[in-house]
Amino acid sequence: MDKFRMMFQFLQANQESFMNGICGIMALASAQMYSVFEFSCPCMPEYNYIYGIGLLIIPPIWFFLLGFVLNNNVSVLAEEWKRPIGKRHKDPTILRYMFSSIAQRSLIAPAVWVSVSLMDGKSFLCAFSINLDIEKFGNYSVMNGLTETDKLKLLARIPCEKLFEHQEIREAASRYIKCISQACGWMFLLMITLTAFLIRAIRPCFSQAAFLKTKYWSHYIDVERKMFDEACKDHAKSFAKVCIHQYFENISGEMQTLHHHRSTGKDDSDDREEDKRSDEEKLMGIRAQDDMNKVLWNWHTCKPPLALRKEQMEGENNGKLNGNAKGAANGLVNGHTHEVAKKEWAVYYSKV
Amino acid sequence: MDRLKLVLQYFQSNSESISNGICIILALVSVKLYTSFDFNCPCLPQYNKLYSLGVMIVPPIILFFLGVLVNRHTGVMMEEWMRPIGNRSKNPAVVKYLFSAMIQRALLAPMVWILVTLLDGKIFICAFSVSVDPALFSGLPNNTGLDVVKIMAKVPCKEDIIFRNSSFRKAVSRYVRCYSQAVGWSILLFLIVLGAMGRLIKPYFDDHATSLQTRYWSNYLDVEQKLFEETCVLHARDFARKCVVQFFEDMREDAVLRLPQPLFLRNSREEWEDKEEERLHGVSKQEQVDQLLNKWYHSKPELDVTRMAHRPRTCVTWEDREGRTLYSDV
Numbered sequence: 112m113d114k115f116r117m118m119f120q121f122l123q124a125n126q127e128s129f130m131n132g133i134c135g136i137m138a139l140a141s142a143q144m145y146s147v148f149e150f151s152c153p154c155m156p157e158y159n160y161i162y163g164i165g166l167l168i169i170p171p172i173w174f175f176l177l178g179f180v181l182n183n184n185v186s187v188l189a190e191e192w193k194r195p196i197g198k199r200h201k202d203p204t205i206l207r208y209m210f211s212s213i214a215q216r217s218l219i220a221p222a223v224w225v226s227v228s229l230m231d232g233k234s235f236l237c238a239f240s241i242n243l244d245i246e247k248f249g250n251y252s253v254m255n256g257l258t259e260t261d262k263l264k265l266l267a268r269i270p271c272e273k274l275f276e277h278q279e280i281r282e283a284a285s286r287y288i289k290c291i292s293q294a295c296g297w298m299f300l301l302m303i304t305l306t307a308f309l310i311r312a313i314r315p316c317f318s319q320a321a322f323l324k325t326k327y328w329s330h331y332i333d334v335e336r337k338m339f340d341e342a343c344k345d346h347a348k349s350f351a352k353v354c355i356h357q358y359f360e361n362i363s364g365e366m367q368t369l370h371h372h373r374s375t376g377k378d379d380s381d382d383r384e385e386d387k388r389s390d391e392e393k394l395m396g397i398r399a400q401d402d403m404n405k406v407l408w409n410w411h412t413c414k415p416p417l418a419l420r421k422e423q424m425e426g427e428n429n430g431k432l433n434g435n436a437k438g439a440a441n442g443l444v445n446g447h448t449h450e451v452a453k454k455e456w457a458v459y460y461s462k463v
Numbered sequence: 464m465d466r467l468k469l470v471l472q473y474f475q476s477n478s479e480s481i482s483n484g485i486c487i488i489l490a491l492v493s494v495k496l497y498t499s500f501d502f503n504c505p506c507l508p509q510y511n512k513l514y515s516l517g518v519m520i521v522p523p524i525i526l527f528f529l530g531v532l533v534n535r536h537t538g539v540m541m542e543e544w545m546r547p548i549g550n551r552s553k554n555p556a557v558v559k560y561l562f563s564a565m566i567q568r569a570l571l572a573p574m575v576w577i578l579v580t581l582l583d584g585k586i587f588i589c590a591f592s593v594s595v596d597p598a599l600f601s602g603l604p605n606n607t608g609l610d611v612v613k614i615m616a617k618v619p620c621k622e623d624i625i626f627r628n629s630s631f632r633k634a635v636s637r638y639v640r641c642y643s644q645a646v647g648w649s650i651l652l653f654l655i656v657l658g659a660m661g662r663l664i665k666p667y668f669d670d671h672a673t674s675l676q677t678r679y680w681s682n683y684l685d686v687e688q689k690l691f692e693e694t695c696v697l698h699a700r701d702f703a704r705k706c707v708v709q710f711f712e713d714m715r716e717d718a719v720l721r722l723p724q725p726l727f728l729r730n731s732r733e734e735w736e737d738k739e740e741e742r743l744h745g746v747s748k749q750e751q752v753d754q755l756l757n758k759w760y761h762s763k764p765e766l767d768v769t770r771m772a773h774r775p776r777t778c779v780t781w782e783d784r785e786g787r788t789l790y791s792d793v
Contacts, residue, residue, distance in 0.1 A: 199749075230500065247507070279624050283506070286620070290505040290514050297521045304528045311532055315541040320760035324753055327695050335703035342707045395711045406711060415710045417749030419702070 130216055133181055137220040141174055145227045152237035152270040156263040159270070163238025167228055171221030178217025184209060187333055190411075197413035205332070208325040222303055229296030232289035233270070239288055240269040248283035339410065349393035350403070356390075467693070478535075478685050485533055486568040493526050493572040497579050504589035504619040508612050511619070515590035519580050523573030530569030536561050539685050549762030557684065560677045574654065581647030584640035585619070591642075592618040595635055602631035691759065702747070 153162055179185055188209045191201070228234050241263055245254055254262055268274040275281050314322070397403055505514055531537055540561035543553070580586045593615045597603050604614065604625045617623045618635050626632040779791050 232501075232503070282620075282622065286503055286505050287507065287510075289503045290510060293503060294514065294517060297517065297525075300525050301521055304525045304532075308528045308532055312537050312541060315538065316545050319542060319545065320757050323756045323760055327699060327752065327756055330696065331699040331703060334700050335706060338700070338703040338707045342704075342711065346711070395708070397711065410710070415706060415713065417702075417706065417752075419705050419709060419747035 127212075130182060130184070134178070134216040134219050137174065137178060137181070138223045141170075141220040141223045142227055144170075145224060145231075150233045150237075152233070154268045154271040154274055156241055156260075156267040159241060159267050160238045163234045163236075167225065167234045167238075171224050174220040174224060175217050178220060179213065182213050182216065184213055184333070187336060188213065190336075191332055194414060195412050198416040199414045202325075202328065204321065204325050205329050208322075209329050212329075222299075226296050226300050229292050229299060232285075232292040235292035235295070236285055236288045237270045240284065241266045243269070243284055243288070245280060245284070248280060248287070253277055253280065343407075345393050346395070346397065346403075349390040350398070352390050353394065353398070467697075478682060482534055482536060482564075482568060486530065486571050489526065489530055489533065489572040490575045493522075493576045494579055496522070497576060497583075502585050502589075504585070506617045506620040506623065508593055508616040511593060511616055512590045515586045519577065519586050519590075523576050526572040526576060527569050530572050531565060534565050534568060535685065536565050536681075539681075539688055540565060542688070543684055547761050554677075554680060556673065556677045557680050560674075561681050561684075564681075578647055578651055581643050581650065584636075584643040587643035587646075588636050588639045589619040591639055592616065592635060595639065597631075597635075599638070600631055600634045602629045602634075604629055604631065695756075698752075702752075705747070 150166065153159060188206065191209070192206055194201075243266055245266075254265070257265065265275075269281055269284050272281070397406060500518075502518065505511060540558060543561070544558050546553075593612055595615060595618075597611060597615060603611075607614070607625045609625070614625065615635075617625065618632050621632070780788050782788055
């Protein structure tokens with residue numbers, strides 16, 4: 112159970128695995144939709160081709176666009192593409208990588224539809240029955256004495272079982288066209304597999320280092336967006352808490368002056384002080400609507416550079432070395448000082 | 464750290480078994496694909512052989528490439544083969560081992576397809592019904608006006624009208640299917656004997672110690688790559704968190720209120736910050752990350768972790784009133 116939970120967490124944490132799951136579901140949905148869909152060829156010379164080929168091409172386009180719609184990374188890509196440069200440069204290889212990974216995932220469901228449709232053969236039969244040469248299937252004298260348009264009309268009725276009287280011609284013709292359709296289907300699958308093989312297996316031969324870089328930064332952009340949303344949520348929560356707290360204080364202050372009551376809630380003020388302090392921390396100094404608006408505005412128009420400041424880290428190190436063993440700070444917090452002499456050295460020891 | 468250890472154990476114990484599982488799944492997919500594929504013999508003398516041999520050969524090729532694609536070891540092997548030497552020497556035996564393991568696993572699904580088609584017999588019937596001598600069987604329909612070749616070509620099609628009251632078609636089908644199954648079983652027997660002989664004879668030709676080493680290092684490369692990706696993911700997360708916090712604080716400095724951050728605020732955040740710092744490993748700029756990733760590819764580190772395992776730890780010491788030195792783990 113533990114292992115399952117860990118795997119689940121890892122999958123969820125990893126955006127790519129989640130997208131792979133969605134992609135698999137869409138492929139299954141595409142196959143299921145094909146089997147549920149009732150193919151009904153119009154059996155007329157003018158419309159057969161359009162219907163047959165249209166049904167082979169338009170649903171795949173629809174699935175491709177649906178893949179883009181369902182993919183969360185599309186909005187991340189659009190945002191990264193459109194943002195002003197600010198303090199952070201834009202890297203076109205990252206945009207290309209994100210776009211290609213989205214496109215690859217979206218291409219799977221259309222490929223499933225096309226291959227299932229070609230293996231089934233109905234689209235080809237509908238589209239190409241009028242191009243058949245009946246003589247190939249035997250000495251059938253059905254076509255003798257017919258005009259061109261009548262011949263075409265007769266051939267166009269082949270896909271419809273109930274409209275075509277000569278069953279053996281129909282059988283032979285549909286077998287023939289289905290065989291060609293299946294051959295095209297297998298060739299299509301072979302081409303796709305070879306292309307995928309060339310892209311995936313041969314790619315490490317070229318630009319592997321650049322690939323590592325683009326993969327890292329595209330993942331980073333995604334994670335940063337999530338972190339920002341989390342930080343905003345935390346901030347909003349603390350903002351709201353402090354705002355309400357202040358409101359109640361103001362109100363109670365007014366009421367106290369009105370009714371000349373002495374405040375008796377001094378004993379639990381320590382707890383409230385601590386909560387208030389943690390909320391203050393979370394606010395990170397941003398305490399007004401205009402400031403928050405500015406923060407949100409600047410996040411898009413002027414993204415910060417990808418360089419964490421060293422002095423922030425050094426500042427904390429100084430804080431560490433200035434004698435804080437387990438919270439005994441410079442004596443100011445707890446209200447009393449220590450008698451320990453403040454001579455510090457940094458000593459290194461190693462576990463052997 | 465705990466979570467990382469659990470993940471490591473999971474991957475370590477199951478790296479090869481994951482590949483085996485995927486390989487078996489692909490074999491099952493191949494069987495399912497065969498049963499759901501609607502085999503449709505054209506029953507025309509010019510196209511029968513072409514179609515049947517196409518159906519017997521093209522899907523195995525597709526399944527082979529698919530097997531190579533879904534195998535994780537392909538990426539590991541290609542990367543190890545193509546990388547610059549850097550600080551780590553290359554061991555060609557490891558690459559060869561990975562290659563042979565990958566090829567063996569990728570060949571399973573195609574073999575399953577070929578065996579299933581042979582044991583089923585439809586494809587053989589479609590391909591070779593024209594080559595059968597009709598004189599061996601009685602009941603050849605001779606009132607249709609078609610020549611013999613065309614009649615033989617129609618044998619795979621059950622519903623055809625010319626075979627309606629005759630047992631000729633069934634007799635020919637049985638005959639060809641019998642050949643097909645014989646070929647299928649012989650191939651299966653041959654493969655099993657080959658595998659058994661290989662297993663028995665291998666210890667005589669192979670140095671067991673070297674093979675243990677190659678197995679260890681190939682597993683190591685796989686785990687190392689996974690861990691590197693995991694570490695990159697965690698690092699990106701921490702980098703992003705710090706970047707966002709820094710951004711908020713920068714904004715604060717622009718605001719009207721310019722109070723310095725009180726010390727107690729900084730101290731109470733320390734533990735969380737400590738862990739974050741550790742995870743960042745000092746890599747905190749875009750150029751540093753780029754350089755790190757570039758170096759990882761161009762110049763992989765040597766296989767020597769003594770420095771890390773016996774890393775000295777910082778601590779703070781001070782003297783109390785009696786002059787004794789006190790240590791504290793920082």
